[in-house]
Amino acid sequence: MKLKITYMYAILIALITFTGCKKETKPDTTIVTAVEAGNGGATGPITSPTDPGLAVSQGFFLDGWAGKTFAKPGTVNAEKPTAATTINVTADFAQVISKVSKNLFGNNANPFTGQYTDAGLVQNISNLSPNIIRAPGGSISDIYFYDLPAGSKPTDVPAQLLKADGTPDASTGYWSGKVTDSWSMTLDNYYALLQKSNSTGIITVNYGYARYGLSEHPVETAAHYAAQWVRKDNGRTKLWEVGNENFGNWEAGYRIDVSKNKDGQPEIITGQLYGTHFKVFADSMRKAAAEVGATIKIGAVVTETDDKNNSTGGKDWNAGVMAAAGASPDFYVVHNYYTPYNQNSTPEVILATPAAHTASMVSWVNQSAQAAGAPLKPLALDEWNIFSTGSRQQVSSICGVHAVLTLGELIKNQFSMACRWDLANGGSDGNDHGLFSYNQDGVANFTPRPAFYYLYYFQKYFGDRMISSSVTGSNDIISYASSFNSGEAGVTLINKSNADKVVNINFKNYYTGSNYIYYTLKGGTDNAPFSGKVLINNNGPAGAVGGPANYTSLAAYSSSTSGGIKVAVPAYGVVFLVADKK
Template structure:
């Protein structure tokens, strides 16, 4: 985390929340202002105004249009008794702003194998409530075999068979944007979902076609297909990216048959070749965008999330170094993917919940270092696929996956990522080895169609209870408790507390440089006793699902817990659970 320095004259541009608090007291001294025990220290306390750090280069234009956020007191809340304070203390300093919070970090991936779900009211309402803000489409690896303007037939120069990494051939299995069958999802319905959920699009164009296409110039042919999509889009989409995980040997176009290729491409892709092709695509797409008046189009380039030498069997070596050198300044942002946990291992909760901090930080440092070595300017970094790879115990659909999601969101903000999209809205049950945030129709035993998994509830309450700026936060007394602090323009303070252990812990929240009001409000989320330790259920303030998995259908109307700030802010953070808390400002 880089250190921020208070600039000359910064007091003049302190947040409105602080100015309003000062006006109420007549000066910057407040009685019980919050330098210890949540604002119960007594006496007169001088409040240090917050700093106002610049937007990081890793965030850039993704924070254009950033809006301040006001906290609204819950319509319904109930007064609860405070637990006895223990030794664990989370200290949140409202004067030390790390960054503004990008609304584009709460995104998700939709895909063409969910069905024509725009006509599914239960799912659409939940998706609107979740407010992902970003919805990526069409994939995933199928982006590289996706023809946006086709119905059921690929172009004549797209071969019926494609090669895998060993050179064996199999049916291409292309997907089409105009296929209206009920098992797939049309491009036009994607645009409808964006409109109905007030979301922004992120479109991944087919780069693989530039490799396996058999026309005289497959790169220009594939770039034209992408540019034609930009024209059809007609200004509706700002964010685009070229290809998906093309550094991997699992991706269409990784290996081609040189005998069928007519522009001299090698059998196996390289980072340098992708970088050259990227510029051809980007130039064609930007020209098309200008033709339809979409002058703000931004195009992302595929990069690896860690040193390729760490995975020599499946990753193209020197991908970042070579692709960045040949693409030069052409990319507007850089794209990474990460599934955090060891691949296809039956990982424990301790392993899963131990990954977010280190993996998120290391990934950002890798991209930064790659750009520095290439002599290129830092630009925004987007994590547009993330989840866990753990299998065998229904980890992906569990409460633990929800806690992991909270930690990833907190670390993404702390490390100043520009945008993120979790994978994915719906997938396939596969005995619980399912990345889907929702069940795919009714394929999950004991669950209704489009049932929301635990991660949905954790992500919903995170966005509701996290402010517009992240501030510094640290925990003493336990390595298993993590805190993510925030401030609201309305003068309120927020903190998200995570418990990675298997024991409940009482946590005292100490808000520094905060003009404390009267009450604090919070929601407690935790799993059940089923399928221990990977409960398929989540309880919100003690209220759980009606069925065998997910959470309460009444999540929007459940009363918040509340207590007086006077005497200290103290809450119980349940085992492998989370507390989302906001304290009123004056």
């Protein structure tokens, strides 16, 4: 009977087409006649997917987007869990939320953790495929002089900068792009890392120099210096930004000695002042780019949360920047470290932050622009991580789970550019943002930490489009679903609780094939729940930190779709799953 009805339906569609009816705006339907029931996919007519329009927050960051072909790994058979469950995930192949930009998986390289020439490190970065790497990194950007040799500084900078309280900073130092010592990174080696890892760059030019510079015209001098870097770069880098977190009282140039300043700048920076100066920088840098035949995009620094009562920096920063800079910025730059500052946060607190903070970040920046009468712009989240301390959270598997949630929320909220902070950071054991260890007691430099593996598997097994998904039966399971241009569908499952869960997965508007494959990532038993290890399909590291050395060749678990798609998601664990296409 099913075959007969479907056949008649097909004839009806053909007749409608033949009579010349106008094409409908809704998606077409595809009719099939024989699909196995109970395999986690559709059993009747399906609706084809339709891509959404380009969001302002994405903009040019989606330029060059390309579909993704799924590369199926080696597999080993795995038994499905037998426990009954009421937790169900439904993913709809026809409902596309966003295209997935390769620029979302970026990272930061700073100049104080080596020359980035270590072969093992470069290979792991290449395997990770960040696609975009930012430099010279964080607050160093505002004291960085790319063309000076080690130990030198321009003649027109003060011997001592000012602290936030206005007292001289005896520890003042400036950074050079030509430090050849093993502990630093030269500008040339940054460019070499980009080439070796098949990545592009985003460069932060020194805005602080426009504030603390002692010349007659410090703004024009600093802008010219930035433009000279654009000329030296000679078209290698498309993305640039002016300064780093300049609204903060920790940043060089936040407060200056007005008795030494020669162009009448105020002692404390304001958003309006930065926005005015931004236009000078942008004009000089674009002129330089045109001279070398390059096209560049330049970002302006804004806050990620309400700055009206900012106690550690410029109040009403966004309003001032956007009103003064107008249409000059090509994009807005935000940073977000999600969790409460220096709090010994629990996993529950940490894992709740991506959903709450990502959506509010987009809303705040857009509200700021609208209030200032400025145009909306694409958003770049070029620093993100967690601030939690006290229990080794930053180097734990929980930090890896947080990274998965953050990427999922960024895609859902239509970001297309993000760079995590950072590849390597320092030796503050347990309070260290580095994706790789550096000067950590008892651990070899550049050992990948747990978050590395979560990021690697996310990019590898998440498709080129996010599709809608929903969860019933549990508030602890989060799902992000995707589709591949080659036809496969996938679901990433996150368990935010301290108890194992079993989950059923169903696909709408998608005909599943005979099998599904998956990887399960979870922390070890050390320092629970903030394990310094990650187990991938029960394979762990040889040492006390990180994950299995053979992560690129580990076999995926494989199960039959017959009888449905069902997986166990361990406590504080993640499952990356891809279903075969019919």
